[in-house]
Amino acid sequence: MGLLREEDKKYLREEFEKILKDRVRLLLFSSEDEHCIYCKDTRQLLEEVAELSDKIELEVYDVKSDEAKERGVEYAPTIILTDESDELDSRVKFTGIPSGYEFTTLIKDIMFVSTRQLEISDATIQTLQDVKSNLKIEVYVxxxxxxxxxxxxxAHQFAMVSEKIVAEMVESLEFPSLADKWGVMGVPHTVIKNLDKGNVVQFVGAYPETHVINFVKDADEGKEVDMR
Incomplete structure (x- = not known):
């Protein structure tokens, strides 16, 4: 039995046909371990999505594979979205199944990568060009x-623009130990780590991009900010 309804498949197939331009690669890092409760469903979901367009390519790897090590993947299931030439590398990630409202995120990300047409402003894109530190943005959901x-x-669009930024959705119910590390009580909870300077900026809520870019600048400059 499919995870997607037939009417949803029909709608997405038509949207992909109209919108998608370049090929998109979905890299799934999974596990046969029985403790990976959502690995099977994540693979099925991505298979169903990939079947809707010849512009979407699904690649499946074991979470303990060399490919996983090279891309810094530790947990299963993890999804990396990248373009055909892999210019995005491993900067756009989902840790955990993109189900519920997050399925929309997956679909929009596919469209962003394929068309290279983003929803963030030119001013934000320009600011992202000035990021100097290596940053990791984790959004707990x-x-x-x-x-x-x-x-x-x-966060994902920021990573699509800047080679200095990795952005990762983390499903906090699936990975409670990761969520507990940052005291996640409400979602979305965003953690921006400066991998060069060691400082952290974190906040709770879905802020507009004009606010989030300021948090990124704070992180880039080495500031510690905690707005939980």
């Missing part, structure tokens, strides 16, 4: 959170 996709999409 739950499938039932209607505000979380907005936060994840902003």
């Amino acid at each position: 739950t499938p039932s959170c209607p505000y979380c996709p907005r936060a994840v999409l902003v």
Whole structure:
């Protein structure tokens, strides 16, 4: 039995046909371990999505493979979205199944990567060119959170623009140990780590991009900010 309804498949197939331009690669890092509760469903979901367009290519790897090590993947399931030439490398990630409201995030990300047409402003794009530190943005979400996709999409678009930024959706119910590390109580909860200087900026809520870019600048400059 499919995870996507037939009417949803029909709609997405038509949208992909109209919108997608360049090929998009979905890299799934999975595991046969019985403790990976959502690995099977994540693979099925991505297979169903990939079947809707010849512009979407699904590649499946074991989470313990060399490919996973090279791309810095530690947890299963993890999804990396990249372009055909892999210019995006491993900068756009989902840790956990993109279900519920986050399925929309997956679909919009595919469209962003394929068309290279983003929703963030030119001013934000220009500011992102000035980021000097290596940053990792983690956005902790739950499938039932209607505000979380907005936060994840902003972070993912930042990573699509800047080679200095990795942006990762983390499903906090699936990975409670990761969420507990940052004291996640409400979602979306965003953690921006400066991998060069060691400082952290974190906040809760789906802020507009004009606010999020300021948080990125704070992180880039080495500031510690905690707005939980």
